[in-house]
Amino acid sequence: MESVLEDCDSSSSIGKKRKINAGSVNEQSVSMKRRRPVVGSLPGDLLIDVIARVASSSFTDLFNAKLSCRDFLGAAEDEFIFQHVSIDKFPVIHWFPPSVELLSFLNQCIDKGNPEAMFRQGMIEFFSLARIETGLEYLKRATEKGHVEATYVYGMILLSRGGQSSQQGLNILNSMKVTRSNYLKLRECRAKIKAIIREMWIKNSISLIEVKCKCQERNMLSIRKRKFEEEEEVLCCDACGWYLEVISFCKIVDGVV
Template sequence: MTNKFTNHMVTSLPEEMLAEIVSHTASGSLTDFVNLRLTCKAFLGASNYDRVFEKVSMENVSFVSWRKSERVFQKRCMAARNAEALYRKGMVDCFSRKKPDSGLRCLKTATEKGHVEAIYARGIIFICLGGELREQGLRILSSLDLVKSNKRSSKIIASCRSKTEKILSCMWVYESLAVPKRRDCDRDRDRDRDIGESTNRSSSLEGQAWEASNNIGHCCDSCFWDREATLFCNLLRKYLVTGC
């Protein structure tokens, strides 16, 4: 009785409304999304909308798909312009498939959707490319709004670094980036003098740990992102496949 009544209520709802329910569920959990699709034909039909796959969580899906089912799922998410799927394809295209134009387009679209790690990666790449792109990279990274608090900033940076390392460790890295030219600002030089640091820190960053550091807020934005880009380049070299 209860199941029949519930099924009747579900099937009586417009498919547009069912799609909204599925979309909300999918954005929170891929497992819940799959289970909801299995409950009845109405939800199964409503789950095929692009807006559902645009928002579906990819948290439990491998960064680089080896299984056919995952590749099909990621392709469907890409077609729906899912921000996480775009970010993943962008990173793979840039650093593994040697398709930087395609990769940067994917990262740009993910950035426009507010994907934090895509903003981070695209901004860092532009800084490393230098010239006018460097200034564009700084503008992109400014949208992360790291000035609110050091605690919040550290969490954002730590999350971006963690995501970057996870995806790079899952793929064959064939492309690296040039370490950006070091630029010292007055605040940086004052800090160096106070703590007795060497003025040539580009080499000292070579082995620096890939964790959110305490230097957020102790230098200008430009210098901070130069350091971050150097760490990003070091990580790329760590996973770079040589001799191919």
């Protein structure tokens, strides 16, 4: 009888220990639930801004961020992310049909107002598909977003048309503020555009109409090219300078250079 009582006492003590352990586990789980991860504690706008900065530097980093955290995954679907994500890793011209996922992603970038995506689509629409008005609209939208290459191409096209369009193109190009300090950026801009055009089937070229310049009475062939690396006064007006530039641009489109 005593052994039975002892067994009962021992079993009851074990039961109490189990209850105590269960209680401590419950307390731990509650405390863990109360602890929010650092990422989850950030305000939504700040989280989206962080993801946008990651996306603007690298699509690969954005993809990895989406895999690492549920909060990042949700924030990455915001419209602001598509506007700023870098698509430099993707080719402008797809020689093979892109996957459904990639095509959907790029179309979302265009629809959400990504400047690089709109610039690329504008180039394809205008030069390759010969959809002039649609291409100009995409280039215009990218220009309004401050995209350098789109500003250059859109200004060149308008300048080449002459008349009122020529003046509008000149105003757009002058907004680029070409000086010695950012002349290298203009060269990089030309190189990028040239590389894109070389990959395209050009179905719509541009014809050059003479641009009226303040110093048009001078012989255009005798006007010196602007030397931004030297301290010297430019001997031609803005219209003359961009007119020489648009001649080079037409040669790039025609495949001459």
